[in-house]
Amino acid sequence: MNSLALDAAPLEREAAAPVAAAKIRLSGMADDRAMLRAAAELTRDLQTPSPRIYWTDFLLSAALGYAALAGAILAPALGWALASGVVAVLALYRASLFIHEITHLKHSLLPGFRVGWNLLLGIPMMLPSFMYEGIHTIHHTRTRYGTVEDPEYLPLALMKPWTLPVFLLVSLLMPVGLLLRFGVLGPLSLFSKRLRRLVVGRYSGLQINPKFERKSPEGAFARQWRWQEIGASIVAVSLIVMVATGVLPLRPFLTYMAVISGVAVLNQVRTLVAHLWENEGEPLTVTAQYLDSVNVPGGFLPYLWAPVGLRFHALHHLLPSLPYHALGEAHRRLSTALGQESSYHGANYPTLRGLMARLATSTMKQRAG
Template sequence: MDTLLNTKPMTKVTATVPLSKITDDRDMLRMAAKLTRDLSTPNPVIYWTDFLGSAAIGYAALAGAILVSSPWLAVACAILSVLALYRATLFIHEITHLDHSRLPHFRLGWNLVIGAPMMLPSFMYEGIHMIHHTRTRYGTVEDPEYLPLALMKPWSLPLFLLTAILMPVGLLLRFGILGPLSMFSPRLRRLVVGRFSGLQINPRFERRDPEGDFAKQWRWQELGASCVAIALIVTTLTGILPLKAFLIYMGVISGVAVINQLRTLAAHLWENEGETLNITAQYLDSVNVPDGFLPYLWAPVGLRYHALHHLLPRLPYHSLGEAHRRISGALTQDSVYETASYPSLRAVIARLAVNTMRKPRR
C-alpha cells in the first residue's frame, strides 16, 4: 500500500498525454484486486428482487400510461415506466459478465420477463460486450462498442442520440420481418446475423455466427422476440391492439433506448484513436460518476462506476459501490484511480462536446 500511496499523481493525464502512451499502474491494479477479493460473489436475493421489482413497476406504469384518461397522469406513468424498465433492461449487462452457475436461471428469467417483451434478447449483447473488454481490442476497429466520438465532428453527438429514437422500429423490423424471412435465405441470414444481431455502435463490426451452447440460447431467444414482434405487427394492423397502446409501448422502448444512449456517451471519454491500450489507459478512458442521486436513474445497476467496472469487470453490480469506497479510501485524492471520477453527466458530455469542436476532426 505504501508504494501505491507514493505513486506520482496523474491527474487528468488523458487531457495532454495520448492514451496509448500511458504506462500501466500495476500498483493500483494489484491494490484494487486485493481490496475487493471478497466482493465477487453475486447475491441472488439482490439480483432477483431488484430485477423483478423494477420490471413489475415498469409494466404496471406502462399499463397506467395506456389506460388512464388524464394526459398528465399518463405522461407521469410513461416516465416511470421508462425509468423502471430501463433499470430492468440494464441487467442484460450483468448477464454478459455472470458466472451463470452462481445465479442459475437468471438469464432465462430475464429473457422471459424483459428480453422477449422488449424485443431485446440477451444474445444481442452476449458475445458482443466481452469483446469490448478484451485487452487487445478495446478502442480499436475490432471493438463493437467503441467509436472515437471525441475525435469526430460535432454533429456526430446529436446524431448518435437521435438514432436511439428509432431503435424500437429497428427491433420490430429485425424480429418481426427480417429474422423470420432470413430462415429461408442463407444470404439474408448472414446479413441479419452479421449486421442486425448486436447492440453495437461500430458500423464496421460484423458479427460471426453463434456456435455451441450459445447457438442454442440464440435460437430460443430469437424465437421469443420474433413471436412478440409478429404479434405486435399483426394485432395492430388488424385493430385488435389499439394504435394508442402500440404507440405508447413503442414510445417507452424508445425512451429506454435514448436514456441508454445518453448513458453510453458518458461511459467513456471516447478519445482513443484506434490504438491498443493497457488496462490503466482503458480505465482512464472510462468514467465514474460516483456522487449524487441522478446517476442512480441514468446509470443504474452499477453503471455509474463504469471505469471501475473496466478495472474489475467480474464484480457484481451491487459490490461496485463498496469497492469504490474501499479503493478511494486507500488512495490519495491525486491518485490515478481518482482521475476517472467526474462530478456529473453534464460535465462528461460537456467535455466530449468541446473535444468534437477541436481540429483535426474525422
C-alpha cells in the same frame, strides 16, 4: 449501493474548467501496477453475486415498469399518462440494464437468472440477451478495447459535431429497428442463407461500431440464441399482425414503442459519457482503458441515468467480474486506500452535464478539420 463522497480532484478540475478539460494522453501509457494490485487484493471478498439482491432488484424494477406502462396506456388524462410513461421508462431502463450483468455473470452462481430475465423482459421488449452476449465481452478484451475490432467503441470525441445528434437519433428509432429485425428480417432470413448472414452479422448486436460484424453463434450459445430469437420474433410478428388487423389499438402500441424508445435514448445518453472516447484505435494498457472510462460516484441522479452499478463504469473496466451491488463498496475501499497520486482518482467525475460538455467541446474542435 452506498452513497459516496466525491473525490475532490475531479470536482476542482471541473470547477476550474467545466468545459475545456484537458485530453488525457492514452497512447503508450504504462500500467499503474499499484492500482491494479490494490483493485485485485481489496475486492477478493466481493466477487460473489447475491441472488436475493439480483432477483429482488430486477423483479421490482420490471413490475414497476410494467405497471407504469399500463398506467400510461390507460390513464384518461395526458398529464397522468406522461407521468406514468416517465416512470415506465426509468423502471424498465433499470430492469433492462441487467443484460449487462448477464454478459459477465458466471451463471452457475445465479441459476435461472438469464432465462427469467429473457422471459420477463428481454423477449417482451424485443431485446433478448443474445443481442449483448458475445458482443460486450469483446469490448473488455485487453487487445481490442478502443480499436476497430471493438463493437462498442467509436472515437466520438474526435469526430465531427453532427455525429452526436445522429448518435442519439439512432437510439430514438431503435424500437422500429427491433420490430423490423425480429418481425420481418429474422423470419425471412430462414429462407435465405445470404440474408441470414447479413442479419446475424449486422443486425444481431447492440453495437455502435458500424465496421463490426459478429460471427454466427456456436454450441450452447447457439441454442440460447435460437429460443430467444424465436420468442422475440413471436412478439414482433404478433404486434405487427394485431396492429394491422385492428386487434391492438394504436394508442397502446405507440405507447409501448415510445417507452422502448425512451429507454434506448436514456441508455444512449449514458453511453455518451461511459467513456471519454479519446482513443484513436490503438491497443491500450488496462490503466489507459480505465482512464478513458468514467465513474460518476456522487449524488442522486446517477442512480437514475446510470443504474445497476454503471455509475462506476471505469471501476467496472478494472474489475469486470465484480457484481454490480459490490461496486460501491469496492470504490469506497479503493478511494480510501489509494493516495491522490494514484491513477484511480483520475477517472472520477462529478456530473453528467460536465462530461457532456467536455464531449461536445471536443467535437466542436474537429469542425475546422
